[in-house]
Amino acid sequence: MDRNGRLRVGIAGAAGRPRIFREALSAHPRAELAALCDVTEERLDKAREHMGAVPGYLSYESMLAEAELDAVIIGTPMALHVEQAILALDQGLHVISEVPAGISLEECRRLAEAAERSRGRYIMAENCNYMKPxxxxxxMVRDGLFGELYFAEGEYLHDAKALCEATPWRRVWQTGVNGITYGTHSLGPILDWMEGDRIVKISCIGSGRHYTDSGNRPFEQEDTCIMTARTEKGRLVKIRLDLLSERPTALNYTLQGTRGCYESVRHELLGAGKLFLQSGGGDDDKREWTDLMKVGRDYVPDVWRTVPEAMLGPSGHGGSDYVMMTDFLNALTEGKPSPLGIHRALDMTLPGLISRESAERDGAWLDVPDSRGWFE
Known part of the structure; x- marks a missing residue:
């Protein structure tokens, strides 16, 4: 903390996605942006255009050693997340890492070990968990309105072929591997609804390959991958990832319980969706869908009532980036637990890593490890 008791935060990969966090950092009374890091002076200049005149570093290690930080936001390519997180955790810093937590089981184990021994805390920045709907x-689930939950599905559909050309790391780590290794957007909110539960077994199959990159090479990832999963409490979950098909971006979700269900707006990225909740009257003629924000307006978290208007557009993912970072900063400055700590982050990451092997084995059902058991 600085002399005024504020959390000093550095950002790695500052010219990329983390720029959207500036508003939350600026607005927070107990945090300040203290350092930026990126790979070229040009990218640092680009970051400063959004972040202001903040000290910049071309070396992540130098930023950690010299900037007197309390926390670091890791917004770098997927393959760097674990190594950079471990470096920070081993210096006692808090880590807020973009998704997924890691790209292999071995990496995830090393990350969990670092988080276990560090006085710093690890948080994974899955913004889909923080979307208003x-x-x-x-x-509403916590209040019992859905009854007993038993099924959910999540879909992340995003034609990323052009992004793979603009950011080559995506061609390696997103469309260069099969299965649902980039699955936390789909699975994250579901595990939030299913509090205290985790995926224990999965099966993954794909639809085949119909697209090629600019070099006319088929993508290693199949166009659509479907992961069927069973949870520890016996619930059924279906996850779809599609980063190649010709269609607009969409995030689709379903939740089914014994007293009702939720369906997102399947053709809109940020739509609220509709609900059916059992009224108790038993009159089938009156069963109908109702807009979520009409029925659920009293269940909207208070933090959503103070989101700046500028953050509510697509670039801020409808305001979820602002809400997420505000929640993380509150957790770190107030000593409160974050809902996306190391083990929940791995609950969201490990099923997708296992899905890669399942897809290679024609959909074989495979067990998903529990990171909590790694330390028993």
Whole structure:
């Protein structure tokens, strides 16, 4: 903390996605942006255009050694997340890492070990958990309105072929591997709704390959991959990932319980969706869908009532980036637990890593490890 008791935060990969966090950092009374890091001076200049005149570093290690930080936001390519997180955790810093937590089981184990021994805390920045409809559904689930949950599905559909050309790391780590290794957007909100539960077994199959990159090479990832999963409490979950098909971006979710269900707006990225909740009257003629934000307005978290208007557009993922970072900063400055700590982050990451092997084995059902058991 600085002399005023504020959390000093550095950002790695500052010219990329983390720029959207500036508003939350600037607005927070107990945090300040203290350092930026990226790979070229040009990218640092680009970051400063959004972040202001903040000290910049071309070396991540130098930023950690010299900037007197309390926490670091890791917004770098997927393959760097674990190594950079471990470096920070081993210096006692808090880590807020973009998704997924890691790209292999071995990496995830090393990350969990580092988080276990560090006085710093690890948090994974899955913004889909913080979208307004998803947080509203969470509060309604906690209040028992859905009854006993037994099925959910999540879909992340995003034609990333052009992104793979603009950011080559995506061609390696997103469309260069099969299965649902980039699955936390789909699975994250579901595990939030299913509090205290985790995926224990999965099967993954794909639809085949119909697209090629600019070099006319088929993508290693199949166009659509479907992961069927069973949870520890016996619930059924279906996850779809599609980064190649010709279609607009969409995030689709379903939740089914004994007293009702939720369906997102399947053709809109940020739509609220509709609910059916059992009224108790038993009159089938009156069964109908109702807009989530009409029925659930009393369940919208208070934090959503103070999101700046500028953050509510697509670039801020409808405001979820602001809400997420505000929640993380509150957790770190107030000593409160984060809902996306190391083990929940791995609950969201490990099923997708296992899905790669399942897809290679024609959909074989495989067990998903529990990171909590790695330290028993």
């Amino acid at each position: 998803h947080m509203t559904i969470t509060n």
